[in-house]
Amino acid sequence: MVDRMQKYVSHARQAAAKRRPDERIADHREIRPDLSAEEAARQAARCEQCGTPYCQVYCPLHNNIPDWLKMTAEGRMEDAYQLAQATNNFPEICGRICPQERLCEAKWACTLEQAGHGAVTIGGVERHIGETAWANGWVTPRVPRRLSGQSVGVVGAGPAGMAAAEELRAAGHEVHLYDAHARMGGLMSYGIPEFKMEQHVVARRAGLLLDAGVIFHGGRVLGRDISLDELRGRHDAVVLAYGAHVARRLDAPGAQLPGVISAMDYLVASSRALIGETGAPAFDAADKWVVVIGGGDTAMDCVRTAVRQGAAGVTCLYRRDRGNMPGSLREVEHAEEEGAAFGWQSQPEALMDVPVDVIASQPEGFGCRGAVRMVHAFRTRPVAAGAGGRQVPERVPGSEFEIAADLVINALGFTVADAAALTGGAVTMTAQGRIAADRDSRMTAAEGVFAAGDARLGPSLAVWAIREGREVAAAVSRYLDAATRPPELASDTTAG
Incomplete structure (x- = not known):
């Protein structure tokens, strides 16, 4: 058992090993297992125990991360869970779905990441703490000691x-x-x-x-x-x-064509089918050419779901570059491993049921009557920052292109x-x-x-x-x- 902290020199950063892409796309199970007790202890022991714990500062819940890392390293798992759940109702959930690389494990939050040693695997340890607590019966309902009558x-x-x-x-x-x-x-x-x-x-x-x-x-x-x-x-x-949950409007001709759906409609339909609330999903990507529009985590969820449903091909279009996308780069990496393609600096202009050169020779409105078959888009390039300080993408003249699409998923965000x-x-x-x-x-x-x-x-x-x-x-x-x-x-x- 680990006997002290600050072992970041002898212990390299390590996350639980991902399942192979060809294995994981064949099902909808989690792509990583839980850390073992020994792995969690070794990773927790890497913590530098900073005087000012920026990991705690940058956690929205201000979890007492250094202390429960130390407890994990020492094998005091029940104490670690009690401390974790004191500030977080769902530690094993946050350990799975939080974008730690933008919060507690970011270079501004973990001094080890700043120093080039790799951040402490905080999310993986947090998940392990929660799973250990469930396995040992330490998670119990918080029944009130007295009733208020309200x-x-x-x-x-x-x-x-x-x-x-x-x-x-x-x-x-x-x-x-x-x-x-x-x-x-x-x-x-x-x-x-x-x-x-x-x-x-x-x-x-x-x-x-x-x-x-x-x-x-x-x-x-x-x-x-x-x-x-x-x-x-x-x-x-x-x-x-x-x-x-209200989808942002996709402001492009043909947005109302059959086959153009919102990300939440798509994900909810998939989830309901998987948990047995329905039969086959209402929207199925099997054997279809899928285009996902957007660059956030929801877009990545749609991309990776479509791959698992057996899509003929999946492409994500985002108007900025990889470094400026709002979603997790970790999720982009997973999606690329699983066979998805990305069209960076690409902005859809119209959704059509036939190619644009055919539409050009037809009366106005032609091409927006059948199911979607094509996305007409153009390339972008960044220009000077706007009012919010972020660079604004502009159209690259003459960069228009088309991509086949039987299913277009609007993942532009929600209101x-x-x-x-x-x-x-x-x-x-x-x-x-x-x-x-x-x-x-x-x-x-x-x-x-x-x-x-x-x-x-x-x-x-x-x-x-x-x-x-x-x-x-x-x-x-x-x-x-x-x-x-x-x-x-x-x-x-x-x-x-």
Whole structure:
């Protein structure tokens, strides 16, 4: 067993070995196994135990990373888990899906990465801590010690909603969790493919919430199946944590052609089929030429899913270069290993059912009546930075090209559904298209109605959503506590 830390010279950085590409594209299982106990201990022992732990600073949850790395190196796994779960409701989930290379393992966050030794394998160790805890029965439902007699309705069972529900239930409140889908998890269950995180990982967390007494209502859509007025009538407080699922518009002629779909429609259809909610997926890439438009992690999920469904070919088009894509370079590497192609600095201009030279000789509107068969695009080059400091791509004259496509997937990102429309105007939106809520209290314009997660932040990472869920739960508990405090104490800020 490792007896001390700072072994980064004798121990090289190592992640769990990936399965071979030809093996992993034949199924939807995770591409990496868990680290062994010895591997995790060796990797954790590399930590330099910095005086100022920037890994902790750059983690949105401010996880106490150096301490649980030390505990792992020393074999104190139950202590490591207790410390990890004190700040993170789902450590084994974050260990799998967080982009650590942009957070705790980045060169600005890990001094070993800066020094050229390679960052500590924080994500792999975090996953191992969680998996070890599950294997040993250390993960137990947080059943409240006392009940408050108050009820909270949480709309959205994604990472923000699930984290909020767990914290609120632990605080003693009756918690009802509402979601459009039949299962908890939100995009963790329906939007993240199983080759990144298998369904059972989220399902057991969902089971833990049920065991703690959280009541789940699946197939309930706000504004359709249940109104905000109904929720406010049933509960003492309501949390809106329904995420950001509305696809950004693909602004190109032919965007409405059959065969042009949104990334979330595609991923949800695939996930529902894999977990047995449906038969064959509603959108199947088998034997089709697939073009994915976008450069984020969702685009990579679509690319890699299409490969596994047996597509004839998969190409991802992104208008900037590889170094300026918003998604994880780790995911791009996985996709390339699995046979996907990338058209960097390429921007689609039109989607058609025949080549552009045929359309040019036909009446206006020809080529947008059948199913999609072709993507007409052009090359771009970066020009001077725009207002936000990022270089802006411009068209390269004469660079037009065409690529065959039987299925085009729009992965240009997502926006938040209009809360005003969903709530009859009771909740408002910001100019940036997010639910408007006070920064400190997290309350919206409607009394007792709070917002959290992507619905408040805009599209973001699961780890930020978990933080949002924890913070809104604390805000709701303060609100409910103030509502029940005797008048003589309500005005006394020193009480308690």
